[in-house]
Amino acid sequence: MAATAHPAPPPLPLPRSPLPPRFTQYNSSDDPPRGLRGARRLTLHPPSPARRRARSLHLRCRLSDSASDLDPLRVAFACGGAGGHVYAAIALADELHASLPSSASLFLGAPSPSLESDAAASAPYPFAPIPRCLPHAVLDAALHLRRFRPNVLVATGGAPALPACLAALLLGVPFVIQDQDAGPAPATRLLAPLARRIFLGFNAPVRLLPKRKCAVYGNPVRMSIRKCRISKADAMASFFPRIGTVGEEGVEVLLVLGGTEGSPEINVALLNMYYEMLRERRNRYIIWQTGPEGFCEMESLVRSHRRLLLTPFLHELDKAYAAADVVVSRAGSMSCTEVLVTGKPSILIPLPTMVDDHQTKNAYIMADVMGAKVITEDELDSSSLRSIIDEVFGDEKLMSDMSQKALSAARPNASTDIIRHICSLGHV
Template sequence: MAAFFYSSLKPSTIPLHHLPFSPQPRAVSTAATSPAQNLRIVFAAGGTGGHIYPAIAIADHLKTLHPNAQFLFVGTPTGMEATAVPSAGFPFTPAPAVPLRRPFLSLHNLFLLPFILASSILHNLRILQQFDPHIVIGTGGFVSFPTCLAAALTGVKLIIQEQNSALGIANLVLSLFAHKICVAFDSSVDCFFRRDKCVVCGNPVRLSLMNGASKEAGRKRFFPGAEVEKVVVVLGGSLGAYAINVAMVNVYCQLLSENDGLFVIWQTGMDAFPEMESLVKSHPGLLLSPFLNDVDLAYAAADLVVSRAGAMTCSEILATGKPSILIPSPHAAEGHQLKNAQLMANVAGSRVITEDELDSATLRNAIQGIIDNDSLMEEMSERALKAAKTKASAEIAELIISLTSEVT
């Protein structure tokens, strides 16, 4: 079946000018030609920054190791990957996503999903035929599943990278075809059928965070000329976190009025920003933003981070050594965020507040209880740094190179 699909595709199916690369046939390695010079890698990632930024971090590291390698990112045409990937300097081509709805046995999944999946796999088979990659890396999102299945059908080597402490259905299925499974946490290994394929690497964190701006530089960026003693950074996610935003509306003014030298950087999310901007009064100690493009400087400035518990945010908190209050989304698939938050509480002492517990008083008390206790903040910071896996990008890049060392 795989041979039928693959051999029946014609190069003219997708005009070359529609794709951001020039397909080249695989060159036979010789003594004068390094295999890495011809290395072609596809990344399948989409939906949220938690899927996209790990892929970009891995690609960045691969590019430093092998500047001549060719990359292609596959994602949805309307997702944030369509702008984030080109902005990071990598080629991007769109592919249809395959959204899995809950409950799993819904009418959509039973009757429509098979046809959507087949169409998306066929589209991805064409992309893979034209780019002719040596390896495909899937980091998640609805577009990742059909791209990785297409790789499995055509015999292309496959790596999947699971960011969360508990995996979803898609990666559970893909793990059956993957050559290697890169996981962020030791506890994730037990979730897979083939534990022998698992490599615990941590989550790849973007280079801008790993390079680490100074606290002074971060504070000057957001509050130039102010005498800043402490900074609380509130991350509502790229799209927003309604419960966190509502709680903060009733908290920020009291916190700022009762704590001289305290400043707040508050990312509301793009969708929530207009409403929050209309409700929040201007204050010199508050920076309200829909999205933080220079989030590396926000982390640098922070003494405390209040956030959802997405896997990548948790990894960034660990890598930057920040005390944190985590409010996991109850809507995350398979309860990922609650499990991530519980793990963070164990390894880094993060304060976890569920949405059922969240109100303005609970959030205010949690923030005040941490920023008033310097020894506690120092302990939380030390535990976070100790638990961080800062070489994830390098380890995954080296694994990719080792799997493609026999390029022919």
């Protein structure tokens, strides 16, 4: 009896390996699975690394709430000592809050009374004091930073910058450096290998620092100075109200700045010739910043004159620059930067006792860039100062050339460029 042939059973389907949850496939015409409602349609092919990075950035920016809404950018500033360090930080903080109103700032510096505590209070920005003793300063800075939780620390120089940066390293907070001078400060050289970025005011320091970290943007200038739209006549009226309306034509205004603390050497040189100069030049006015320490002595020695303003400190420096035709100044980094941004012919008297003699370097760079006149402290006396002042005022073409070269060399957008990099660092 023949055996009955049975048909072979159909082959079993090969098992399909389940897709990972993030690659779950669905038809766009159907309702997506519950876990994928509202999700974008995703590819089954793993993306390339470049595409993955781009998608990650896109999803963070578009599919989630804005980082600035959920977690505003928080930036700490460490500065102190010289006005250049402090006002560079103030300029950056002002630019940050103009660009990102929801951002938060904290200033770290020497306890009050100090230049940085006063400047932060008048801005106004929150201020946290750190002591001058290095071990205690690092500990206090770390406590302040831990409480504030900054995305990034910006160090603009001065004694508080070093302990603040060391504290940031301990806490894993990235920090950047903004160095204003023609020669890098010792702290900048020490911290440069550890900094995320180094922003420089001049090209010269690049050769002494890690080049890949350096960006030369110029020095940040306070918004009130670089965006000042006050006329010379209006500015003069605020300093010399008793004179009434002063026309701009033919009027010469000399602005004398001795730096944040003032300059005894400049004060003495001017003291011995100011009255004679005003008597001989009846169209000349002087705005004279003596510095807080030298004011009382100068006030007791200077004879009152209707075309002379004597003041310990200029709180409205923007108006002083607007009124001035020629500036006599120390060669601090911020003073040089302000001269460039405002386009003022200048006579620079560098202070030789500064660290690395950086003011002398600044002064001769300014001489090359815009033709600024330089008087060394050894050469400074009443006769030499009067001679150069009259030389500059007496040559309209020289003044015009100096002004044009200064404006051409200026970098008024330094604050904007630096803050753009700080924002990208803080949110990535």
